[in-house]
Amino acid sequence: MQHVILGAGPAGVIAAETIRKHAPADRIVLVGDEPEAPYSRMAIPYLLIGHIGEEGTHLRHTAGHFEALRIERRQGRAKGIDSGRKQVHLDDGSSLAYDRLLIATGSSPVRPPIAGMDLPHVHSCWTLADARAIAQRAAKGARVLQMGAGFIGCIIMEALAARGVELTVVEMGDRMVPRMMGPTAGGMIKAWCEAKGVRVFTGARVEAIEANGSAMKVKLAGGPTLDADLVISATGVKPNIGFLKDSPIKCLVGVLTDEHLQTTVENVYAAGDCAEAFDIVSGKTIVSAIQPNAADQARVAALNMVGRRAVLKGVTQINVLDTLGLISTSFGHWQGVPGGEQVELTDRAAGRHLSLQFKDDVLVGCNSIGWTEHVGVMRGLVEGQVKLGEWKQRLQRDPTLLMEAYLASAQGQGARALVAPK
Structure with missing residues (x-):
């Protein structure tokens, strides 16, 4: 039996390890699109703060861990799936055959349609490559403007504040963390951040970013123009499912799954930030991009991939946030x-x-x-x-x-x- 796992984040790694535990003779291929050891994006803020080094972001720390488990790692990005022939087509022109396939491709930052997003010192904070670039620029006293004050944005903000930068946050919503907090709570978080020395603009948006020597000018729509040495975009994420557009695998917001994490195509499963699973509280399917859900979904999917019937009990809608x-x-x-x-x-x-x-x-x-x-x-x-x-x-x-x-x-x-x- 050959298992192909697309995505080398927490869901992909947990699924690969679970398959190996229950199917010692099966072949497992873990496909990741970055030239890094599998790592956790949620650890990147701790890297920026300085609490850990890059190795601290790695999901597994034992040398030769994947080799010992006979989990083959391959760098590449899926470009399409031929579910009839059971093949995954990669961006290097090669293909991988599978008996069971897990889509655990995660999500990517939303790129706002703003002039100047291609300037050298405008970054997302999503990959280790992003973290390296931010760390070089975000020295003490540097003028940093962050677009977005959602859940991920507030975590990034914590790391930036710890580096001693002069931080400005611009949020389009009428309050901070608008998809997690009501008006009163969101307003209280804003007041707290301002008391900690962070300048916060809510109900505002960046209209354009322009180069200004080695720095930048950031124009707010209907508002002031701000100077910045570094601009960080934290305006949300979206599931990485574009490569499925010509396949029979049904997608809504994410890849639609049943209680076994199987998609609408037999022998194809999904887990993690790209998966849309049933939420018992709301009574509907949702994408819940938090790591505990990714782990649960990965285990359930992997067990079903090796023929051990397992059911996802539900998606957890939990957000616990530490903002300064x-x-x-x-x-x-x-x-x-x-x-x-x-x-x-x-x-x-x-x-x-x-x-x-x-x-x-x-x-x-x-x-x-x-x-x-x-x-x-x-x-x-x-x-x-x-x-x-x-x-x-x-x-x-x-x-x-x-x-x-x-x-x-x-x-x-x-x-x-x-x-x-x-």
């Missing part, structure tokens, strides 16, 4: 659902905010800032779809009673409720 020391969280339908109810509690002086969203007597989503002691409980209630009964009214009167509500309501509802970690 301010911890915020988002679970499930944090923005609420039609016909639902909500309650909010805000203490700006203490830097704490809690927003709970209900549908009938179930907590379907929540936001929090500075409420770290309740993170596990929030996840347990939302993902477990715990029926609160009379505790819904109690939470509407006092949202801080989450632990009490969990203990009283979840314990008698068995498997649907998750055990809330501390």
